[in-house]
Amino acid sequence: MRLKNVRILGSILLLSQLRVRGRAKQSWGGPRGLLAIHAAVFAGAFALVSYVLGIIPAGEMAPLQQVSLQVLALIPVVLLSFMILYSILFVIGEATQYSSSELINYMPVTAAEYVLASSLSTVFISMYILTGILGISLALAMRFDLVWMWAASSALSAFFAVVGSFVGEIIRALMNRVSSSFSKRGGRSAIVTRAVLIIVVLAVFQIFFNPNIMFRVLQAFAPQIYVLWFLPLVWPSVAILNLSAGNFAGAALFTVMTIAFGLVLMACGVFLRSKYWMPLPVSIKIGSAGAGSYRRAGLLSRLGFTQAESAIISKDARSLFRRKEMVRYLALPIIIMIPMLLTSGSVDEPGALLPTALMISLLGSSMFGLFLSIISIAQEGRAIWNLYASPLNAGTLFKAKIAAPLLISSVPALALPAAVSLLFRLTPFIAAVIFSSSILMTAISVLIGSYIGPKYIDLEEKPRNNFIKGTGMLVAFLMEGAVGLVCLSPLVLYVVARQLALSIGLTSPVALAASVAVSAVFIVLLYRMAAGSVRTLFAESPLE
């Protein structure tokens, strides 16, 4: 292995990853800027925790001291898990042509050099997590005189972060294998399987990194590390605990075993990358050749949509299920709902669950509607010329483009209130509140998305589809929050300050009716604004 090749290739892959994320355009987005950010995160985390520790009374420090050692021991395995999940997400979102992987085919670079360079670049780009955790743990270590432990933990954490990235390479190779199997097998089942796989990965990611859930897992897991010594994942933790107990031989043994484990994983990564090398994107067959059918006027036409509108709606639905970068939006209701459900706890009185139930329903359905609608036109990317060159007027496009997100997000808008109503055994009135809020807010969200989307459209596909400019997303969130608050204010007042609400005559049916009325006004207003926004965009092709 030539380290010079690893360094050069690593720099290229780093730049490539930065560009995929759009960071390289910013002045601080280059490798040096990134390094400065990592250092700032370290310093900031250290300073913040040091300050907090400084104001905690000495008498309350004992439990924290015990936790500190556990934290230091667990950091490597947490970093490993983080890097694996990061790599999974990275694999899903990355455009194949920007992984520069095909250069192995024609450049004097070996698979081992590529795997190491790719792993290091991935670790470097996400190193703020490592530096942030190390900053926090250094503050704890200094406070409780565990600096040697911290040094060992840091070294092993950095190494395990790279090992996690090796696992990412293994997953990439296996994904290639799976994709090529899909390609050979083909069919709609391949698309559904892939979509489900992506949703599961994202849901797992959300659950794993929810702070409440994480804390509970850590509490349960930390005392059992010695019992689990035979698992390679905990070897660095065992090494640190041995060091803290003064067992240097044990610490050295588990450190060596940790390094050996990392090297074995790297060898696996190199082997699998070489074996399942596939530089070209796979193509998936939908059904056997000649068996595909043509779209007939069906349900959509019965709902009043024209042939052209139905075609756009069907195409957008396919886009949502078939494109990797779109499937993640399907996961939204699930990834929002699960952590909230898992941490909602138990409350005896059903009425007390209203805020939680309302949040689950509203966030799950309205955020889903907002995301789907805000990218509804932008997801066309540079293929948007197909619409501009067709005999469509702005009204047709607008109707089709709000119908798709509205129809799709109506599923969680109905399903989530039903689920929380049953799960929390809500009273009929509270269930009605949740159902109506969910439906109204979904409609409002879709219209806000349709209004903001065309104004902040981003059709660039290289290095990555962004669909919407960051400012646009921010504006949409603010607008969503403000409009939602105004529309639901009668209900919110009734729930939060019932006595005050009742004193001004705002009984439960009145509050519900008032919210529906205010929402209806906003729906009409936003509909007009969104239609105007699409009309302006459609006046001239935004492509050069």
Add this chain to the structure above:
Amino acid sequence: MPKAVEITSITKDFGSVRALDGLDLSIEEGQIYGLLGPNGSGKSTLMKIMIGLVRPTSGSVRVCGEDPQANPVAVRRIVGYVPETPRLYDFLTAREYLDFVADLYSVPFEEKKARIAQFLEAFELKGREDEMISGYSQGMRQKVAIIGALIHKPKILIMDEPLNGLDPRSAKIAKDLLQELTGEGVTTIFSTHVLEIAQAICRRAAILYKGALLSEGNIDDLKRLAGMPGSSLEDVFLRLTGTDDVRAVVEELAK
């Protein structure tokens, strides 16, 4: 002869860059018309203006008597357009894409089914029509884009470098098809860098340079106007666009 396209004093500025500079052009119906010119001469911009994708800074355009800026839907209903690098929906199969395009043009069910099958057969895509476009080669994508432009039986075809990436057999099919359609009264306006193709199939052609019209007429007219009646279209083109002095460059590169 009725006019398919009439362009009067068209100017288009992109910021400080003038893409078209007071261009006048008149294209009669029922012919294959070539738009020639080096890169950046304004051919693609002119085509986009014809279909209403881009608004001119000044001047007017009529396509079959309709103004593409004022009434783009009417123009697009009778036009089939193939852009220079047609970006298709990669997540659709060729059949689904063509089905989608036919629906945008409101082609009746039985007719779209028959026409798509016919074109897939003609362009040798049969057997691969149910594969996602993401796995297609550039030539296959180009064929799908050409079929998409023809699916609704347009009166005018506007094609920007339509033969790019096509294998010789497919290019021949496309050229023969254009000739056939001309016989049925369809007007084809296409740009190309391959001057042999222009010479072989165009009745008339215009040479653009830096957004202005250098010369226009049938191929023999162009040669005569350039004072090179016995020369090839390539020599005429190079002379008119002032890029004929390539020998020195080639010799320098060969050193």
